[in-house]
Every structure is written in structure tokens, then in C-alpha cells.
Amino acid sequence: MIVSRTINRVFVLGIDGAGQFIRNTDTPNILKLLEAGALTYEAQTVFPSISAECWGAMFHGVDPEKHELTNEKAATLPYPENSPYPSFLKLARQAWPDCKLAAFSEWSPINDGIIEQSCGLHAVSLPSPDLAEAAADYIRANPDVKILYMQFDQVDAAGHKHGYGNEGHLQSITDCDGYIGTVLAAIEDAGLMKDSLVIITTDHGGGGDGKPKSHGSADPLDMTIFWGCYGPGIKPGTKLAADLSIKDTAAVVAYALGLSAPQTWEGKVPGDLFN
Template sequence: MAKQIERVIIIGLDGAGNFIKETETPNIHGLLEKGVLTYSAQANSPTISAECWGSLLHGVSPDVHGLNNDIVATKTYPEDSRYPSIFKIIKQARPTSKLAAFSAWGPINHGIIEQSAQDHSVSQPDAELVESVATYISENPDVALIFVQLDGPDAAGHQHGYGTKSYLASITEADQYVGTVLDALRKAHLMDSSLVIITADHGGGGENHYSHGSDHPQNKTVFWGCHGPGMNTKMKLKEGFPIMDTAAIVLQALGIEQPGQFEAEVPEGLFLEQAIIDKK
């Protein structure tokens, strides 16, 4: 009998688009090629971090959650919003669940995820951040959800241009950081019972070599992949799979009903069998 999914780890490479196919990413490819992987997933519009991470974590489009970079930089996400994040949904369904957010871009932790739903919250540069993630995993094997956001690729894109050698090198560096997180899961003997999702919030360099925000395919098209027990590894995600669906996939994996206002959906056939946590 296949192991159940006991926890979900989301790893996001900010601004990486689908450029992982153009540079060395042995850790990401080594995992996702044994799971489900697409290079044609679609970010939300506008292709800006707050809007895109907001949709991935709240399961609704930007015009519904209403977040943008200016708002998340100065305000905390309202606890009474009709559009809670998956963190808040999980915490309400299972108050004792351990939930942790590790974001190099700090506004995610205070402006996109509700404060009441984070048992552990860290904002650090990428290299330090993944060491904190690794330590947390070793000390908290019973964690239910970990969100990790790495900022290096987007910073390199803005500085050097998306698609340049320096930018691609930053994605390879981010892959090394992903490897640190995966190694921590393996050392704690948690990999076989974890659903790991790795993706990007948006790409860049479409209309402006050093930026993003438009609906240009290079800004909108991103990679998305997952690996875990009970996943249908023979499945091909539909062209244009929306990364917003990540929110619904996480709740399904943890056996938690998604709210009626969700726009996110679980792709039919993604879960090969019932490999989710018993709601008890």
C-alpha cells in the first residue's frame, strides 16, 4: 500500500518562468522527472509577485484577492477576508497543524499569509533561508505545510536581464538551495510521505528585458511540478495549467475541503489513489 501524504512542501523560485529547461537544475529535474512536470503552466495576470503568489496561496485570481506589491509591503492580510489563504484554511480545519512560511521576499509572510496561521515564519536571504528550512524540518517532522520562496532568479533578472547567463546561473544556484531542502527531507526520512511542489510565480523579459508584468508568453509561462505518494506520474497536465490550482491541490493532498469561493481546481487524474491524510 502506498504511503499517505502527511505534509506538503511548496518551493517557489521567484521569476524563474520555465527557464529551468535552459540551465542545469539537477535537483529539481531529478525529483520532478519522477513525478509530474510541465513547462507550459500559466501565471496569473498581471505577472507580478504579489498578484501571482497571492493567487497560488489563496486559490482565487488577483482581481478577487486584491493584492499587489504596494499593499503587501505595508499591510497584513486581513484575518476576516472571504478569501483566506491555504494556511488559514488548514489552521481552521486542524488547529493543531504545524504550518511554516520561509520567504526571502518578506511581504509574503506578512502581507499574503495571515499572521494567525503561521506557527513559524522566517524572512532571510536565500542561502540562509534554506538552512533555516533544513533545521526546521529536522526538528518538526510532524509539520503539515511548508512554503519556501527563493528570490535569487527574479533579482538576477531585474539586474542582468531575464534569459542572460547571469540569470540562468541564478536558477542553477537556486537549484542547489532546493537540494538543501530535499536533502533535509531525506535525512528526516520524510520524502516518501511528502508532496513536494516546485514552481515559479512568473517569468520575465518578455516586453522588457529587465522586467515583467505583461501577458507576454515569456512572462506568463512557468514550470510547475510535483512529486509524492499517490501521484499519477503518467499524467500530462493540460497546456496552460494555471498555477493558481496549486491551492486546491494542497488542500486535496491534506484531505481538507476547499472553500466554495475557490477558483482553483484539482486537475482530474492527478491523484492516482486516495493517498491523503484521514481527516480524523
């Protein structure tokens, strides 16, 4: 497996609570990009399928029983700097002390309690429309950013309000696709798409275990998520292994940037991703 070393930066764009439901509503911006790269609707998140546990697994490459994050901890405590499971952002900071790292998270506990404070992020928390515009402005002004992460929270809120997979939830996903389109346009405008890896995914689904407005169970509706990426070295229409995990995201980011993944990480680079 050889990754193109023309990948100079990574964008990780996350939609909270989207599960695999993006295929049930209009998402033209997401699909245009990911169908030109790699996309699966059968990736798996971690149990319990709750935001902090799942985003924590994505950043730190391990199951919740190891990173020990919960929504309550993330909202009140910084992630321990002595953890044997560093995030991919901390890995980048250690490799490049002066590089630009950014996190635009609508749900502020991601910036404050899931990502280590030593990462020295440009950290922003705003509602969805404003968050997309702020990220777009940042990208255009900082084309030398190394990693930029985004999290849109409104889709999960719509799932809790309307029921996951129901009309209000699906409309929120379509709205979020528009916000992601704003960010992708900024990446294009800045001339960065040609040498960037763009990952788009979610943390969990919802509506499983007979609870249409909730999530957290091991039901496939809660556990099954979409995951996709686009960038140098990824052939259009790449088929991803059925066992792809949200934990693999950290390993993919590290590998794309030429960083050595910690042996403590459980996530792996899918063997069929980079060609």
C-alpha cells in the same frame, strides 16, 4: 480521482521569477524529483504577472482582482482576515489548530502581508543560502510539520539585473537548484519523502513585451511558468493539462491533505494529477 491518504504533509518550494527558464540551465535536483512525478513547462500564472499578485493567486486560489494583493499592499498591510478567499495555510490552521505551519520567505511581504497572520506560522526571512539551511534545520527538528512553504527571491533579482533568460539569470536558477537540493536532502534525512507531497513552482517569468529586464505583462514570456510535484499517488512522468494555473496550487494542497476547498476558490485539482 483518488489521492493516497498516505500524504501527511505538503512542501511548496517556490522560486521567484523563474518562469519556464529552468529547462534552459542545469537544475539536477529539481528535475530528478519532478521527472519522477509530474512536471509541465506550460502552466500559466495570473495577470498582472507581478510577485504579490501571483503568489497571492497561488495561496488564495483566485485572480488578483479578487484577492486584491499588490506588492505595495503586501509590504504594508496584513491580509484581511475576513476575506472570502482564505489561503491554504489558513484552511489548515482552521482544520488543525495545533499543527505546525512554516513559511521561509526570502521576500518578507509574503510572510507579513500575503499569508494571514492568524495562521500562526513559524516565519523566517533570510537571504537564499541561509534560508535553505534554516529550512533544512527546521525540517529535521520538526518532522511533524504539516505545511512548509519556501520562496527564494534571488532569481527574480538576477532577471531584473541581467535580463530574464540571460546568462546571469540562468546561473542564478542553477544556484537556487542547489539550495532546493539542500531542502530536499533534509526531507529525505527526516524520512518524510515517502509520505509527503512536494510541489516546486514559480510565480512568474520575465523578459516579455520587449522588456528584457522586467515582467508584469500578458506576454507568454512573463505568463508561462513551470509547475511540478512529487508524492504518493503521482505516477512518474505524469502529463499535466496545458491549462494548469498557478491558482490550482491551493486546490492541490487542500485535496492532498483531505481539506475541503472553499467554493470561492477558482483553482481546481488537475484531473490527471493523482492516480
